[in-house]
Amino acid sequence: xxxxxxxxxxxxxxxxxxxxxxxxxxxxxxxDFGGGVWDLLARGRQxxxxxxxxxxxxxxxxxxNHVWLILVVVLLFTxxxxxxxxxxxxLHVPITxxxxxxxxxxxxxxxxxxxxxxxxxxxxxxxxxxxxSVATPVLLGLCVGAVxxxxxxxxxxxxxxxxxxxxxxxxxxxxxxxxxxxxxxGGLALALFAFLAATYLTVEAQESSLRETFxxxxxxxxxxxxxxxxxxxxxxxxxAPLVFEGLTRxxxxxxxxxxxxxxxxxxxxxxxxxxxxxxxxxxxxxxSFILWGWAWSQFPVLLPPDGSITALAAPRxxxxxxxxxxxxxxxxxxxxxxxLFRVFKRGNTAFGHD
Amino acid sequence: xxxxxxxxxxxxxxxxxxxxxxxxxxxxPALMVIAEGRWLRSQDPVMLELAKRWAKGTxxxxxxxxxxxxxxxxxxxxxxxxxxxxxxxxxxMPFSLxxxxxxxxxxxxxxxxxxxxxxxxxxxxxxxxxxxxxGALSGAFVVCANAWMNAPxxxxxVDGRVTDIDPIAAMFNAAAPTEVLHMTLAAFAATGFAVAGxxxxxxxRGTPHRAFHRAALQIALAVGVPAAMLQPLSGDLSAxxxxxxxxxKLAAMEGHLKTGPAAFVIGGWPDENTLEHRGAIEIPxxxxxxxxxxxxxxxxGVDAVPADERPPLAVVHIAFQVMVACGMxxxxxxxxxxxxAWRRRRGRGVALPDDRRFxxxxxxxxxxxxxxxxxxxxVTEVGRQPWIVQGVMRTADAVSPMPGLVVPFIAFTLLYxxxxxxxxxxxxxxxxxxxxxxxxxxxxxxxMPIPTPARPGRxxxxx
Numbered sequence: 001x002x003x004x005x006x007x008x009x010x011x012x013x014x015x016x017x018x019x020x021x022x023x024x025x026x027x028x029x030x031x032d033f034g035g036g037v038w039d040l041l042a043r044g045r046q047x048x049x050x051x052x053x054x055x056x057x058x059x060x061x062x063x064x065n066h067v068w069l070i071l072v073v074v075l076l077f078t079x080x081x082x083x084x085x086x087x088x089x090x091l092h093v094p095i096t097x098x099x100x101x102x103x104x105x106x107x108x109x110x111x112x113x114x115x116x117x118x119x120x121x122x123x124x125x126x127x128x129x130x131x132x133s134v135a136t137p138v139l140l141g142l143c144v145g146a147v148x149x150x151x152x153x154x155x156x157x158x159x160x161x162x163x164x165x166x167x168x169x170x171x172x173x174x175x176x177x178x179x180x181x182x183x184x185x186g187g188l189a190l191a192l193f194a195f196l197a198a199t200y201l202t203v204e205a206q207e208s209s210l211r212e213t214f215x216x217x218x219x220x221x222x223x224x225x226x227x228x229x230x231x232x233x234x235x236x237x238x239x240a241p242l243v244f245e246g247l248t249r250x251x252x253x254x255x256x257x258x259x260x261x262x263x264x265x266x267x268x269x270x271x272x273x274x275x276x277x278x279x280x281x282x283x284x285x286x287x288s289f290i291l292w293g294w295a296w297s298q299f300p301v302l303l304p305p306d307g308s309i310t311a312l313a314a315p316r317x318x319x320x321x322x323x324x325x326x327x328x329x330x331x332x333x334x335x336x337x338x339x340l341f342r343v344f345k346r347g348n349t350a351f352g353h354d
Numbered sequence: 355x356x357x358x359x360x361x362x363x364x365x366x367x368x369x370x371x372x373x374x375x376x377x378x379x380x381x382x383p384a385l386m387v388i389a390e391g392r393w394l395r396s397q398d399p400v401m402l403e404l405a406k407r408w409a410k411g412t413x414x415x416x417x418x419x420x421x422x423x424x425x426x427x428x429x430x431x432x433x434x435x436x437x438x439x440x441x442x443x444x445x446x447m448p449f450s451l452x453x454x455x456x457x458x459x460x461x462x463x464x465x466x467x468x469x470x471x472x473x474x475x476x477x478x479x480x481x482x483x484x485x486x487x488x489g490a491l492s493g494a495f496v497v498c499a500n501a502w503m504n505a506p507x508x509x510x511x512v513d514g515r516v517t518d519i520d521p522i523a524a525m526f527n528a529a530a531p532t533e534v535l536h537m538t539l540a541a542f543a544a545t546g547f548a549v550a551g552x553x554x555x556x557x558x559r560g561t562p563h564r565a566f567h568r569a570a571l572q573i574a575l576a577v578g579v580p581a582a583m584l585q586p587l588s589g590d591l592s593a594x595x596x597x598x599x600x601x602x603k604l605a606a607m608e609g610h611l612k613t614g615p616a617a618f619v620i621g622g623w624p625d626e627n628t629l630e631h632r633g634a635i636e637i638p639x640x641x642x643x644x645x646x647x648x649x650x651x652x653x654x655g656v657d658a659v660p661a662d663e664r665p666p667l668a669v670v671h672i673a674f675q676v677m678v679a680c681g682m683x684x685x686x687x688x689x690x691x692x693x694x695a696w697r698r699r700r701g702r703g704v705a706l707p708d709d710r711r712f713x714x715x716x717x718x719x720x721x722x723x724x725x726x727x728x729x730x731x732x733v734t735e736v737g738r739q740p741w742i743v744q745g746v747m748r749t750a751d752a753v754s755p756m757p758g759l760v761v762p763f764i765a766f767t768l769l770y771x772x773x774x775x776x777x778x779x780x781x782x783x784x785x786x787x788x789x790x791x792x793x794x795x796x797x798x799x800x801x802m803p804i805p806t807p808a809r810p811g812r813x814x815x816x817x
Binding site: 066067069070071073074075077078079081082084085086087088089092095096099100102103104106107109110111113168172314315317318321322325326329332333336337339340343344 | 413414417418420421422423424425427428429430431432435436438439440441442443444446447449450451452453454456457458460461462464465468469472473517519520521522754755756757758762765766769773776780
């Protein structure tokens, strides 16, 4: 990457904010999905305790966590309307499936919390909640994979995609569902979210055997995460040359991978030594650098192969106003968030929820 | 079913579903905060219990509103990519503001619901206030964006391309003030009346917790009645506004089919081909008089534009009449309530919660606000057809090129029907737990029983 391309502009700033809120969504909303995965896999004598712990950890903040995704979408359609319109068309099918997952997951969680405490009822909501929690991250990963590998280029930039004679499957299914790389990214997202949740839960757990369970699971999913990350890169080399090139070019990309690796090792060591707070921090850093690694790999392109951030951006006045709204909004939101987390996460008080 | 019709139907189902929960997210926080405020002042445990139970109902409904709102933010692009491609940069700002308002509401609702025992009562009350204010604001922002579709401004079209964008002018478009006012009042009226109906039902059936339900009825009516009584005035402002800016929409609403002095048309079925009414009661000159103070004033009729620029006449006219009828009934009940309350204050008549006829009326009026809300949105959305942006872009030109849109339409319809049934079922159970029928044991889920003055000395957790 030469230095001329590195000139930061307003569109890049907005794109950066979008990755930031996606980062928040991964760390917070992602962990909620991961919680659902562990709900599905709850086993053994302490099955009910595991589920109660997950519900308690998600409870007060689940709603706020998922607004990050709305923020990403709103920024996309305000600041990059052409990209939004294009993605919503080309990825209509997986986005729709993902939405169904989001609806079922969110409502099933609430219904379970407020519905009767009878076991059969709880199980029914729990099942919907957990299955939707598994499917949604995979679909999210498939969408990201399709975008990153340039399989949903803007019309016209790659000949053939809108050519007459193409079937529905050619146009709306194959781009995201047919590449092993996409599925690897889906698997990566799932493993990442499950890993984050397990690591967070070691901090949340009050009781030592529960904590041990989630410590073991965090270590196991870290292994799964490392395997799927390696698989993603291997498949990228064959399947998604754009991504592979982006991930391996330049010192910044390699530096980011190095930081990711350090964070991964730190989290493994911290989990082994039962330093849970450190493990949580390292896990969050690892997840963030994976995300930023992807963002950097396609910078300055928004829609690979050639839809650049600047070319797709809305007029300057819109971007300026949105950035001002973001600044003012942050002034209100940040203290609110600090307050929210301080109220609920200090030494984990009993939840006064009655 | 054509793709365009499927897309419109999916949008209609999604909006009709979401709007109920969005409105509850505006109205319920007001109720619960009032109850909590009264508890802070009087230390009356009934008020605290009321705030807690309303908060719980809010939680269930808010969650559904949040997920259905997420769906809508994607559906704008899934169904109308061409619209968003051109409009996104123009009206994205109110959506961003709404995002922040909603974020704030979600954060403080989390605190409100789960931190009863973690923060001081005053801080808790303040959190509730933030929920109520940000809820009302987020509704106002979204309605600004919708108003822009009725009164598009803040841009220029040059050779089919959008230039000279002014997002601030777009957000504060000419239709925004009346639409925001009408929608906000509707939210308080609909929620207030719906909640009042539930508690009127409990009082009428007989309940061991009369004090609880009386307090609830009083607060719900205090929110619903003023809003319902102001709503006809706000509706008049809106109608004048629509008459100026979207004369064809107004003509379709009022069933004014042919340009000329306008009658007030009650009922009837407008025939799209002959432009004649069937079975309508007409008061000649009344609409001209209402709009211009002159019974002979010429009002633009539906016939002023070619057939392909007219909305579906019957749907718009009937929806409008349903909305007006519901609104008038609610306002009339409001007047009755005030008269009775005033008489009671002068020492005459029985207290309202003891009057079975009054309670029956409140029960009957309970769904009217939501019926009016759905009908009103039908008027504003269907009445704008065939335009997605009035006079600028046709709905048919905005729809997704993906074939087979009937499939997601059916999928989301089934999903929403399932959710609606579940929500009704859950709320019913929540309400039953308040001891509507004496036979249902209170505290089924280990909750504290509702405190009643008959059992002095009981305190409820949270203080």
